[in-house]
Structure formats: structure tokens, C-alpha cells
Amino acid sequence: MRWIWIGLALLGLSFAALLTLGPGAIERAAQGVVPHDPHPVSAAARERHATLLVADWHTDSLLWNRDLLAESSRGHVDFPRLARGNVAIQMFTAVTKTPRGQNYESNDAGSDNVTALAALQRWPLRTWSSLTERALYQASRLEDFARRAPDRVVVVRSAADLRRVLAARERGPERPVAALLGIEGAHALDGDLANLDRLDAAGFRMIGLQHFFDNRLGGSLHGRSRAGLTPFGREVVRALEARHIVVDVAHSSPQVVEDVLEMATRPVVVSHTGLAGACPSPRNIPDALMQRIAAAGGIVAIGYWDAVCDTTPQGVVATLRAAIDLLGEDHVALGSDFDGGTWTTFDTSELSVLTQTMLDAGFTEGEIAKVMGENTRRFLLAQLPPE
DSSP states (O other), X not given: OHHHHHXXXXXXXXXXXHHHHHHHHHHHHHOEEOOOOOOOOXXXXXXXXXXXXXXXXXXXXXXXXXXXXXXXXXXXXXXXXHHHTTEEEEEEEEEOOOOTTOOSSOOOSSOOHHHHHHHHTTOOGGGGTOXXXXXXXXXXXXXXXXXXXXXXXXXXXXXXXXXXXXXXXXXXXXXXXXXXXXXXXXXXXXXOTTHHHHHHHTTEEEEESOSSSOBTTBOBTTXXXXXXXXXXXXXXXXXXXHTTXXXXXXXXXXXXXXXXXXXXXSOOEEEEEOOTTTSOOTTSOOHHHXXXXXXXXXXXXXXXXXXXXXXXXXXXXXXXXXXXXHHOGGGEEEOOOBTSSOEEXXXXXXXXXXXXXXXXXXXXXXHHHIIIIIHHHHHHHHHSOOO
16 A cells, blocks of 8 residues: 555656646747857947837747746747847737647648647646637736736737837837737637637737648648638638738638638738748748738738748848848738747847848848838738727
């Protein structure tokens, strides 16, 4: 009997250690910043960066069990690092399901990594079986950060909210981050359009149609079917537009993107991507579709991970240059995919290296300002609900 009790005690200790250390270990293995010497940034570039409005369309930081009000050695984003990077607008995207063996080529929808992560991170029981509840829980985490530090974080739901936050940053000395909510994949609706009312009320203002697998709305860029929009998918797109919720096609199949562009009455975004012409990865939709997105007034946000092939600051900036040349300077923005299971060569605190590299590459002052955030500000002020 004594050995049974000892075994149970050891099992309990092992489980407690897994709950305590497991989430951090999982995150450290899944993503991070490649070790590097400090990136050289001149005083002039730092001064220029400090004058810019900086915006990022995509970070998955709410997935991980970190207090984002405190600086961490893990991942890419928290509010102290956002402040050091001079980020004014940050889209926080909720991940609700990812397949086992996640890859760019082909995945099915039969498995889910997030269920185990939710349990390990001690999310509420309701999130273990509902993707909608997972999105709502991540939204509540962002609201909690804003409640605890209103001088540093403001959750933006409307164009009026965004104007107020940006005006406060101009006045200083408080420089809150305008934090918006997005979703990676409309499977977060749990197949029920009525759940969109709950997500809308929670403040979600951008929804990606797919993530790494096909869903009820249509085919994923990384799924099996390569199908276009389903009737339910068309219903969701119409509902999103009616609510002024931005449609994101970052992980959608080319046919879904074509179908969306044919029916859309409002511009769409690709919230985090590379450019196929610069990096022929299965992660990137064809350049011709990117051009149609831009021609319809949309935004293509360039990331910092292997979707750009060369993840150095020089490689990221080379992709930004190619995107401007292909799409025009009014349609290119930043979409890091920070904290999204990615490895990068800088985190959000180091974004001045992009300003330095763009200056070195001969970008105009206007191009730098637009890419770093002005295009995003213009788009959001036009597309968010007015009030």
C-alpha cells in the first residue's frame, strides 16, 4: 500500500509540474526569436521610427498563458515590448483550432491541438468543447488587460474608438495601444451563424474565413478540397459585411478568395502573408489574386516568418518592396504573425530595424509611413463601425 501512495504522490507531482511548466515549455518549443546580436539601428532611424504610426494586423498572443502586461522572455509580443516598438495599433487574433501535423500542403479537420493546450493552460471547461467559447475567452483576456491597465491598452470596437486612442497618443504622455480583436478561422462560429452575434458583441472586428483546414465555409489554402465558398460561407461573408467586420482571406483557398472578391461589397485583407512572386511557398496565394484584392481597395499585410523565405530584416523589407511594386504603396502593411508558432529574427520591440532597413533600401518617406501604419489607419477608419 505504501508504494501505491508513493506512486500516486509522484503522479500528482508530475501532473502539477506539467500544469506549471508545460505551457511555457510548449511555447518555447513552438516559437520564438532566433538568437542574434542587437540589430544596428542609427540614431536617425530611431528618431524617424518614433514619429511613425506603427500597426500590425496579426498576432496570436492571446493563445498563450502569459500576462501580456508584463514583459516576457517568451514569444514575440507583450505590451511593454509593443511600447518599445512604438506600436500604436495591434490586431490580436484568436486561434480556436489547429490540426495535428499542421503544415502548408494538406491537413484534415479531424484533429485539434488547441483542446489539449486549453486544458493544460487551465482555460474554463466551456472552452474545451466549443470553438466559440475559446474565441470569447481570448477576448475576455484582452478586456482584462485593458481593465487592469487602461493607460496602456484600449480595446477598439469602432472608428470613433480608434480616433480617440490615436488622439490620446498624440497628446501624451500616456500612449495606449489600440488593441483590436480578430479570429483565425470562422470555424469559431461552431457552424451556427447565430454565434456571430456573440462574437460581434465581444468586440471581434476581423474574422478569417479559414485557418489550416477546410471548414463549413469552404476550402483552406492548406486543406484537402481546394473548394470555394459554400452556401454557408456566402451567408457568413454577407453577415460580416453587414456588421462592418473585416473579412480576412489569409488562409483561404484561391477559389474561396475568388468567390469572396466576386461577391464582396467591401474591401478585404490578407492579414499575414508572404508574396508568391518573391517566395514561392504554398503558404502564399497567387500574386494575381493579391492584385485583385488591392484593386478592390484591400490590404495585403506582409509577415516576418518563413512565408517570406528570407526572415532577416533585409528579407522582410525586400518582400515589402516587391509588394509595393506589385500592388501599389497604398495597399501594403505589416502582418507579423508573431506568437503564431513562428520563428523570426526580431520581436515587436525591435521594429525600428525595419525602419532602418527601409531607409537603407531607398524607400521614400511616404512609402515607409504608409507601410508601417498609415495604410492600416486609413483602412480601419473607413471599414470599422463608425460608432
